[in-house]
Structures are given as C-alpha cells and as structure tokens.
Amino acid sequence: MDNYSWTQSLQEVTVNIPVPHGTKSRLVACEIKKNHLKVGLKGQPPIIDGDLFQSVKVDDCFWSIEDSKSISILLTKQNQMEWWKYLVKGEPEIDTQKVEPESSKLSDLDPETRQTVEKMMLCMFKKLANSVSQPGATENHGSPNK
Known part of the structure; x- marks a missing residue:
C-alpha cells in the first residue's frame, strides 16, 4: 500500500x-x-x-x-x-518549472496579477491590430503601379 x-x-x-x-x-x-x-x-x-x-x-x-x-x-x-x-x-x-498550469479566468486572479495580465493582453491586441490594419504596408501587391 x-x-x-x-x-x-x-x-x-x-x-x-x-x-x-x-x-x-x-x-x-x-x-x-x-x-x-x-x-x-x-x-x-x-x-x-x-x-x-x-x-x-x-x-x-x-x-x-x-x-x-x-x-x-x-x-x-x-x-x-x-x-x-x-x-x-x-x-x-x-x-515547479515543469508544472503545467491550468487555464484560469481573469476573475480568478488577484487584482495585481489581473492588471498585469490585462496590460499584456492589451499590448498583444494592439500589435495584432496594427499588423492587420496595415497588411503588406511595405509591398504593392495588387497595385496598378508595379
């Protein structure tokens, strides 16, 4: 046993x-x-x-x-x-570095950790939005001025 x-x-x-x-x-x-x-x-x-x-x-x-x-x-x-x-x-x-963290909701986090995570998410979304709103900004695909 x-x-x-x-x-x-x-x-x-x-x-x-x-x-x-x-x-x-x-x-x-x-x-x-x-x-x-x-x-x-x-x-x-x-x-x-x-x-x-x-x-x-x-x-x-x-x-x-x-x-x-x-x-x-x-x-x-x-x-x-x-x-x-x-x-x-x-x-x-x-x-503990090998521990697989479980998914958690923002509401489960303490206020300080939640604020840090929200800031990180906001930065990530801004970068993503920037790359989506300016696709191929350095290229002229489909432009009649090739």
Missing part, C-alpha cells in the same frame, strides 16, 4: 491516502493546522505528520473518505499564486 499521493492547482492541494477497504471516518485521525498536517488511522502511527510547504486556510480545508478505501484531503492554499515544491518538509522537491 503506497503512503500517499498529492496533486495541486494554484488554489488547492489534494492529498489521497489509500486505507484498508471499509475504513470508516470515525477511524481517521486528521489534524489540519495552518502550517502542519497530521493524518492517519487512530491507534496507528501517522501516515503524514509534517510541516506544510506553505500555509493553508484552515477554515476552507476538509477531508473525507472516498469509496471506503482512501482518505481525500483538500487543502486551500493561503498564497494562491504559488506552486508547492513538496507537500511536507523532508519530501523530495518537485521541479
């Missing part, structure tokens, strides 16, 4: 921990703190017990038993504009 796996988006981290089939939620010990995660089965050593890469919004985090065979934990990141290099300290780091 593998220890656990985790995935992330810019906003959240999802942790999946396989447990014996038929495990009930009352047998799970899960403690989510701002900078620490401790989870396992009652009466056994914890499966995860460590400091998180970054802080989480504790009130927006929760866990559940999925299909009576795994614990699923949703951690809402405090800083929702950063990829985590690891879940808990002591794990091997992942290369």
Whole structure:
C-alpha cells in the first residue's frame, strides 16, 4: 500500500491516502493546522505528520473518505499564486518549472496579477491590430503601379 499521493492547482492541494477497504471516518485521525498536517488511522502511527510547504486556510480545508478505501484531503492554499515544491518538509522537491498550469479566468486572479495580465493582453491586441490594419504596408501587391 503506497503512503500517499498529492496533486495541486494554484488554489488547492489534494492529498489521497489509500486505507484498508471499509475504513470508516470515525477511524481517521486528521489534524489540519495552518502550517502542519497530521493524518492517519487512530491507534496507528501517522501516515503524514509534517510541516506544510506553505500555509493553508484552515477554515476552507476538509477531508473525507472516498469509496471506503482512501482518505481525500483538500487543502486551500493561503498564497494562491504559488506552486508547492513538496507537500511536507523532508519530501523530495518537485521541479515547479515543469508544472503545467491550468487555464484560469481573469476573475480568478488577484487584482495585481489581473492588471498585469490585462496590460499584456492589451499590448498583444494592439500589435495584432496594427499588423492587420496595415497588411503588406511595405509591398504593392495588387497595385496598378508595379
């Protein structure tokens, strides 16, 4: 049985921990703190017990038993504009440069990032509009003065 796996988006981290089939939620010990995660089965050593890469919004985090065979934990990141290099300290780091970002809406971005993206988009549209409104400006295709 593998220890656990985790995935992330810019906003959240999802942790999946396989447990014996038929495990009930009352047998799970899960403690989510701002900078620490401790989870396992009652009466056994914890499966995860460590400091998180970054802080989480504790009130927006929760866990559940999925299909009576795994614990699923949703951690809402405090800083929702950063990829985590690891879940808990002591794990091997992942290369966050290789993370494929998911598509996001402008409304999902914080105001500062949104403003930067909007400026970049405006510049791109201006360049595109300029090249479309002046097609072949340096050439005389179709001109009777060839």
